[in-house]
């Protein structure tokens with residue numbers, strides 16, 4: 494088995510990226526294992542800082558620069574890349590950032606630390622990633638403004654009344670909430686970054702964190718002639734793509750019309766695909782999604798209905814009771 498990654502290959506949990514400021518963790522503490530340790534434990538070749546340039550599905554080969562690497566079976570797990578819905582002025586280079594991997598987090602952490610004082614951070618986007626970072630930075634002692642066009646945080650995960658309750662908890666904890674107004678652009682003003690909103694208001698910040706969504710990285714697959722769309726590389730439930738012996742999973746995969754972009758479906762996919770590749774074709778079943786955030790100023794759960802067979806995973810029965818300090822609000 495050969496694992497190829499464009500990044501450092503460090504083994505880290507992405508959801509932990511939005512917990513580092515509250516815990517005062519340096520970025521290196523978020524990496525659980527090095528690429529070398531992964532290679533040893535999996536008895537695999539791990540090629541780091543290596544970008545695959547092309548796939549030849551007929552020849553069953555990858556191109557890495559001038560090199561040709563043959564494969565028997567290929568698994569595409571190229572993830573998704575952040576989307577910036579507006580241009581970033583040159584003058585704000587290094588002050589407008591996205592965090593979608595450990596390297597991004599290192600850069601963002603360094604920019605916050607370099608200020609040498611609590612940072613004023615404007616976060617654009619109130620989805621899961623924006624809210625998690627807002628919570629984390631606030632708990633880490635920074636001044637946070639959360640900006641989004643929707644009326645309440647987590648518009649795709651929570652019904653609006655619960656989103657509003659979460660927003661109130663954020664406000665009570667000292668966060669600036671600028672909801673219901675889209676961003677029309679960014680401007681540099683002296684050492685400050687201005688996030689300009691519809692209606693003429695602006696949020697002043699040292700740093701702007703864009704949490705405005707992700708787009709599946711489908712370009713390799715598309716160039717190789719695989720069936721793709723803006724939702725990702727199309728697969729069936731065995732994660733097979735339209736090309737023989739090529740599979741896809743994770744943020745890049747659109748499995749029977751759904752791209753879930755969460756850890757639980759990714760792990761279910763990995764288990765199913767492992768069985769398929771070992772000789773037993775296995776369809777992935779996600780089960781009902783259960784998401785939660787157990788951050789300092791508010792914790793929330795989104796659970797499947799009780800009648801669902803996974804409803805037993807409710808708090809207590811599976812021991813998911815909170816070991817963390819009681820927050821101000823539950824949703």
Ligand SMILES: Cc1cc2nc3c(=O)[nH]c(=O)nc-3n(C[C@H](O)[C@H](O)[C@H](O)COP(=O)(O)OP(=O)(O)OC[C@H]3O[C@@H](n4cnc5c(N)ncnc54)[C@H](O)[C@@H]3O)c2cc1C
Nearest residue numbers: 498499500507508544545570571572593743744754755756
């Ligand atoms: C801050 C943050 C918090 C999150 N919190 C949660 C949470 O609480 N719960 C939850 O369920 N989900 C959460 N998510 C989402 C979850 O982390 C992702 O769904 C998951 O990590 C996606 O994994 P992936 O392997 O598909 O993609 P990635 O982890 O993005 O991996 C993609 C890999 O492909 C490599 N690559 C790309 N192109 C090439 C190429 N051409 N050649 C070689 N290598 C290439 C990259 O280098 C990278 O190693 C969070 C995400 C973020 C960013």
